[in-house]
Amino acid sequence: MKNIKRFSAIAFFGLFLLIFQACDDSSETFTISAPTAPVLAELNFTDLVLDAVNTNNPAVTLNWNEADYGIQASISYAVQFSKDDVFTAPVTASAVTGRTSVTLSMSEVNTAAGNAGLNPFELKPIFIRVVSSLGSQNTEKSMSNIIQFNVYPYFNYTFKDYYLVGDATAPNWNNNSNNPALFRDPADSNRFYYTGYFGAAQFKVLEVKGLWQPQWGTNDGTTIDVNPGGGTDPGTFPKNNSSITTAGFYKFTIDFATNKFTFEPFNATGITSPASLSLQGSSTANLALSPLSFDGHIWYANSVRLTPGDVEFVTGAGDKWGSSTSFSGTATNGGGTIPVIVEDDYDVWFNDLTGQYIFIPLNL
Structure with missing residues (x-):
């Protein structure tokens, strides 16, 4: 008899909870109005030449008026770059929430411009807009007006090294x-x-x-x-x-x-390493390379500053080894000068068995 009473009490309590929850449904449906798009402020310059040395310095600050969705909500903004004014392939340079301004560094603008398709070392227009959205799913997007300026990107080093x-x-x-x-x-x-x-x-x-x-x-x-x-x-x-x-x-x-x-x-018979080897040209003062003690055919120089210009590998006997490709290639005696297209600190490697060279930038 006690078991029957206990079961009835539990059943009654469960029924009470079910009725209470049904009567106390406090879920809300939010309705937003058609959003008022953010307004991106015009800039006070037309040309921006990016600094390839001080890459962390600020390049541009973008400001915009807050979008209005008719409710109190945290609004997200994506700053998009494009090489055309219809944003065929937009690139997100920065994304913020609850803010209406962003400052982009030289490297951030350079990366966004490069990803948008602009070539380095050319002054070309870039188009910018701000896209607002709501929630974690970035719904209810609204596009700002479009502004533009001309940008001169430096080189994007996209290679991997091993x-x-x-x-x-x-x-x-x-x-x-x-x-x-x-x-x-x-x-x-x-x-x-x-x-x-x-x-x-x-x-x-x-x-x-x-x-x-x-x-x-x-x-x-x-x-x-x-x-x-x-x-x-x-x-x-x-x-x-x-x-x-x-x-x-x-x-x-x-x-x-x-x-x-x-x-x-590999047959290295008869291949003699030069008595000395240096890097010379308009990109650097004469710079001596060192052979590896493990293998004297492999030459190197660590963390050397090179500026835009050209270089050659010059032996103690006066032979000048070069080629036409930047960053890596195969040099030959009398093969011309190697172009250095961007200033940076480099690790330089040269193989006198094959004439192969590689310049590895340390900061790009």
Whole structure:
């Protein structure tokens, strides 16, 4: 009898809660009016030349009147750049919530202009608008008026660079010890080479000096594998943790588009390194390069300031090695000057076995 009473009390209490909740439905439906679009203020200049050196300096401050949706709400704003006034392919340069102004740095404007499709080193118009929206889903978008100015972008360095590590190479297993750079193909930014001396051991490829990931290796001897971070590290080159059988000179080729590599012997017989090598030209005062003690055919200079102009690799005997491609390429004796198109600090690498060079900017 007690069990029956207890069940009845519980059932009655549940029924009471159900009736109470039905009568106390306090959900609200918000209705917004047609929004009044934000109004973007005009600027007091027409041309903006971006500073490639002081990239964190402010470039432009944009102000706009708040959009009006007829309710109290937190409004989000996206600042969009476009190379045309119909915003065929808009790029979001900045996004803020609850604010009606934003200051963009030199690098932020440069990145947005480049992503919008503007070429570097050309003064061309860029179009800007502000898009307001509500909620986390960015609904009820409203576009501001469009303003424009002419912008002169500097270079966007879009290339990736890669470095050797391992006991078959100069830095051993130190991931930040002047690790030799791979030489990028100037016609294919996914293809890299390194021709030089390798010890009878193993090696891997790193994407960032000082970091162990992303880390590249191989598990099957033909395909490259990567740990981008947080995963399992791949095996070492040349094949799944096996060592190079005989120390000597080899040509290593790796293609990050096809995920393939080759590692084959290279005949360095009769190739003599110059007694000295320097970088000369309008971009720098005469700058001496140093050979690696591990492999005297690989020359380098760390963190050297280069200004727009040109350079050549000049031997102690007076030979001048150059080419026509910036950042990376293959120099030949009498091949002309190498263009330096943007000022920055660079790590410079040169291989006298192949004539390959690479200039790696440190701040772009």
